[in-house]
Structures are given as structure tokens and as C-alpha cells.
Amino acid sequence: MTTPVIELRGVTRRYEGGPPALDDVSLTVMPGEAVAVLGPSGSGKSTLLNLIAGLDRPDAGTVTVDGVRVDRLGEAGSALHRRARIGMVFQFFHLLDDLTVTENVVLPARLAGTGRREAGRRAAELLESLGIARHARALPGRLSGGERQRVAVARALMNRPALLLADEPTGALDTAAGEDVGGLLAALHAEGQSIVLVTHDLALARSCTRRTVRIADGRVTEDAR
Template identity: 75%
Template sequence: MNTPVIELRGVSRRYDGGPPALDEVSLDITAGESVAVLGPSGSGKSTMLNLMAGLDRPSGGTVTVDGVRVDTLSEAGAARYRRARIGMVFQFFHLLEDLDVTDNVMLPARLSGMSRTAARHRAAELLDALGVSRHARAHPGRLSGGERQRVAVARALMNRPALLLADEPTGALDTASGEDVRKLLNELHDEGQTIVLVTHDDALAESCATRTVRLRDGRIDSDTAAEPVR
């Protein structure tokens, strides 16, 4: 039996004494799965992702990712954990406009102590694999939305993370660019990357996910295996 990459055990998160954003959630995700997390606004999707990433702490329960008890980490420890084990892709890219594409992609490796030469070589490999090597010296503002998202994915993969977290990765893209990102997520999954995808888009989930977890009012409403429709 595969050891889970992600283990949530009785995880709750409350803010300012209000109703729980997550309420006693338990979930296992194993290596190589592509899991879509869906649900209406306020259902707890982004809260779950932030807890997996160590960007937030649970009010109760435990969060373990790739053997690390994320809920017990200090701020500095959580930053080191994200650099070493997590790749994150966001709706609005979060690329640094004053750095060119190569330097944006290299940034996680440089923060982790990789030499500039090795980081540049790894960045070049990723940009080539993701089809944006021709933009290596351009600044993000000169790229299309789809190209910027590919650069963001390259940056997320820079340190060979155990887990790729994607938060509405097509939400800011036009239809054609969104289709490019969908294909890219499928290619990464085919290569063995473990992915957790938060989305409002049922079609994206159906085309990318081997499993769909639906949240409602902070609880898991359904958890079903699926065969991606590509």
C-alpha cells in the first residue's frame, strides 16, 4: 500500500470565532494522484490548500505532507518546507516584474542554496520542456497569460517538489490559454507528479483529475475516483 504524500487528520480551521472554514476534515492523497478539490465559495477549498502549503495553521488536527508535520513548523521552518517539498501555482501568476523569466524560475533554487550555474541549467531545462524557452530573457509583462502561467509552473517545479498545489490555475486565462494549462497539468501528471488542484471549473477537474473531492461548509461532501476525460 502506498504511503500517503498528504495526510489530514481531523483538521479544523476557525477564524475569529466564526463558523469553521474546515471542520474535522480527514484526507489521504498518495503519490502520483491528481486530485481536484471543488466546492462553492466559502466551502474551505483555499483554506485546505493553505494548510497543506504551511501558509496557515489548523485550529485542530494534524497536517502531514511528505513525512513533515506541517502544523508544527515555525515560520522559518514552513518557508524551508515550501522551498524543498512544495510547488505552488496561483491564479494571478505572482511573477516578479523586475526579473526576467529565467531569474523568476531560478528564484526558489537560489533561495535553497543551489549554485547560480546549476540553477540556470535547471531553469533552461524547464523552460524548454514547457515550451517557453524563447522568452528566457523577456520580462513577464511582455508575455501572454498562458505563457506567464507556464513560467509560473516552471518556477513551481524548480526544486523538484513532492507536491504541486494549483489554486485556480486557469481562472485568469482566456479559453485557449486555459486549454494549454490543462494539457500541461495532464503532462505533469503523466510524468508522475502529485497534484492537488483547487478549482471552480468542473470541466478542468474532469479533464485533469484522477479523483475529485467536493467540499461543502468546511466538510468533505464527496470523494470519488475518476478517469480523466481528455
């Protein structure tokens, strides 16, 4: 029997005594699935993503990612788990401007203890497959927004993660670049990559996922395949 890549059971998260940001949420994502999480601002999307990534802890319930109870991990354990099993792509890239494209991409592998030569080979493969090998020695500031997001995706995939989390990955891009990144995510899904995409963009969700989960007021209101 296949083990889920994500399994949340009865997860609740409150902040400062207010209403729950997430309220008794259960969610299962199987390996190879691509899931879009949709909802208005303040619905709980970012809280859900942070709990899956181990950046936050639930007040109740369990969070299991790739067979590991991340809600039980301490700060150091969570960091190690993210580095080994989770790739993350953000709206504003979070690339280091004083490092070249290749240096940005190899960073997760070097932090994980991968040798320089092996990390370099993996980075070169990723840059080639994502169509940005020509920018390997460039600084991020010389690239377009779409190209920088491709670098961010390459970095997220560096350690061959079981799960890719994408938080509004087209939010800072123009329409053409956003469609380009959507196509990239769709291609990764077709290759078997497990993806959870948080977005306001229904067109993006439809272009690269086959399942949508809608959240409102901290609760899952729809789960459509």
C-alpha cells in the first residue's frame, strides 16, 4: 500500500487566542499528485503550507510528510527534513543576489553535505532541463522574473525532494512569464513530482494540477479531482 506524501489529521492552528487559522483540517496527498490550494486572503492557505513544511506547529492534530511526523520535530529536525525531502518555491524567488545562478542552485546540496563535483553536475542537469543553462554564471539580478523563478525551481529540486511546495509562484510575474512557470510545473507533475500549489489564480491551478482544495475560514470547503 502506497504511503501518502502528506497526511494531515484533525489539524487546528490558532494565533494569539483568535479564531483558528485552520480548524480541524484533514488532508491526504498521494505521491505524484499535484494539488492546488485555493482561497481568499486570510483563509488559512499559508498556515497550511507552513505546517506541511514544518515551519509552524499545530495546536491539535498530526502532520505527516513523507512518512515523518513533522509536528513532532524540533527546529533543527524540521530544517533537516525540509532540506532532504521538501523543495520550496516562493513568490519573490529569495535568490542570493551576490551568488551566481549555479551557486544559488547548488546551495541546498552543499548544506546537505553533497560534494562540490556531484552538486555541480546535478545543478548543470537541472539548469539544462529547465532551459536556463546559458545563465549558469550570471547573477540573478541580470535575469527576467520568469528566469529567476526557474532558478528558484531548480534550487528547490536540487536534493530530489519528495514534495515541491509552491507559494504563489507566479504572483510577481507578468502574464507571459506566469504561463511559462505554470507550464514548467505541469511538466514536473507529468514526470511524477508531487506538488502542492498555493495560489489565487484559478487558471494557473487548472493548467498544472488535477485536484483543487478550497479553504475558507480555516476549513476545507471543497476537494475536487
